[in-house]
Amino acid sequence: MNRTGKSVLLLGATSDIGRATALTYATAGWDVQLAGRHLESVQREADDIGTRSGANVSVHRLDILDSDRFSDFVMGLPVLPDTVVCVIGELGEQDRAEKELHHASLVMRTNFEGPALFLGLIADLFAARGHGTIVGVSSVAGDRGRASNYVYGAAKAGFTAFLSGLRNRLTKAGARVVTVKPGFVRTRMTAGMKLPGLLTAEPKEVAGAIFAAAEEKRSRDVIYVRSIWWPLMTVIRSIPEPLFKRLKL
């Protein structure tokens, strides 16, 4: 197996998309750093990825809501990675988020505050070094707020805007930022939901799209995993608000 000598840090490594993405990088010859809240679960994925690919895989404990520890975490990494991929996401429950402030806050902090603060820290280091790629997995739900999931959507919209600003700032410094909007994905997060086949990607497909956008097609800044989402979301974004507010989407 040809090792590239490059390394990637995966945040949210125990999710289905995180797992598939880590394996894609490992198979391409990258060293992989996996971060997650439960070290035991992260270790299980690390063993799997290491055994399947023969890659070097290290595990690191990270709670995305515990920003006080971010600096120590980054200093504890074996090397500052070439690429950081954040696939952290918490769909939550919309009706609960409407009634329980605590739940709404958890969704907002997990999808926006934590990832943004962490990637902001990484951005400084990448800018100082003069290279590095940040991949943020955001969501089509952030393209326009809808009654069915606007708490999650708003957090993702914030994250999308943050990544956009980060890209604007880092381009001059030689670092890249890629925003990925997967659309529907068949994962544990969506298990039991009825998903339209044409719009629904497999985790492996998302991983392939992330790797291609971040490492191969270096001109891509913002991607939808399935291209059909682009015209679809363009239409949804362009519906006038007086009409949109009456729609059930």
Next chain:
Amino acid sequence: MILEGWGRYPRLVSEVFDCRTPADAAEAVARRHGVIARGNGRSYGDAALGDVATLICRGIGRMKRFDPETRLLTVEAGVMLSDILDAFIPRGYFPPVVPGTKFVTVGGMIASDVHGKNHHRDGGFGAHVASFKLILQDGEVLNCSRNENADLFFATIGGMGLTGVITEASFHMKPIETGWIHQETVVAEDLREALAALQAADESSYSVAWIDCLARGASLGRSLIFVGEHAKREQVVAHKAERETFPSPKKPRLSLPMDLPAWALNRTSVSAFNAAYFRAGVRKAGAPSLVHWNPYFFPLDGIHQWNRLYGRSGFLQHQCVVPDTNALPVLSEILERFAGSGKGSFLAVLKKLGPGTGLLSFPMPGYTLALDLPVTEDVFPLLEEIDKVIVDAGGRLYLAKDARQSRQTFEASYPQLAAFRDIRRATGGDARFASRLATRLGI
């Protein structure tokens, strides 16, 4: 939820528990009596249908470690053989035994003690398993190997999931120089020649015969015998210098998007196919060729959902083994009955087997014949008669394929059944673990 095996017969209702970790499985086991673990659902009949509840174990699918020195691979039981091939063929390692499809889990391969084209030489998958972890009826997890809990080890290999839930297993991979198979095709004009050719290939790594089970008279049992070895590097360079040493599998190109209507497969169409296939084989015989590992070992995996070939009512696969002694007259009689009924299919396989490993392992020294039959009313009495011939000859049927054999046939043909039942009773497995197969056969 309605569950079915690969043969799509029978279809039965079972509760399902989705298990993502070994701990999930232990918890689910404790919740119900009458549970069975299910891997990828590729057993044909009712082996992976829980009597009350079925544990969906694909999520217990992480690889754990591989030691290149000893070539010992440890994986969770829900890991698919296809994933192992994808990960290890490019690194020059091959599983010790592979069945006719790669879409099976390691847990399923142990529970069915699957055999491959190398059984005559290397034994079944169980013969290569060093150890595994087993969840017992009370949720306790036991390590089982030839030295540790050996009685459970040999009961679980081929034990159809009835001793507990396998969550993890270790086995030795073997080194290969290339991902190609050096294949020779031998033509046998009748059954006697076919058995002789398989016997003659005893020293070869892999051998299997495709048999025309509709040919009659002087052509009864006419076959093409495919003999193979893992190709050496210089053989690949000499044959196909431009080829990759370890070719990757291609995605299935063909797919059956719907059930074929019942009339599509009939005596005329299948006979015509078989005759054409045999003639094509005769033309190609003699000259050795290099075959990609994927179509060599898993030809039917190339057609996605080929089980729809037999229509909505599903099909039965009848796989028997008959002992060496008298194999020729016994197999002749079986083939006569199939050919006479006109019910044979084009997917008939003849193969030499060696001894089995587990108490309920299917293989015994002898010859195995497998063929597919669409489910129709008149096929059941035909198979009942054929089973009598098999049992009288000292043979038996493969539980992983079975959906219909009688309890009498089963009890008369698995001599270590009593020992298996004793171990189930002693570990409390008899009260906890039950598939529809187990209930039907009184295992």
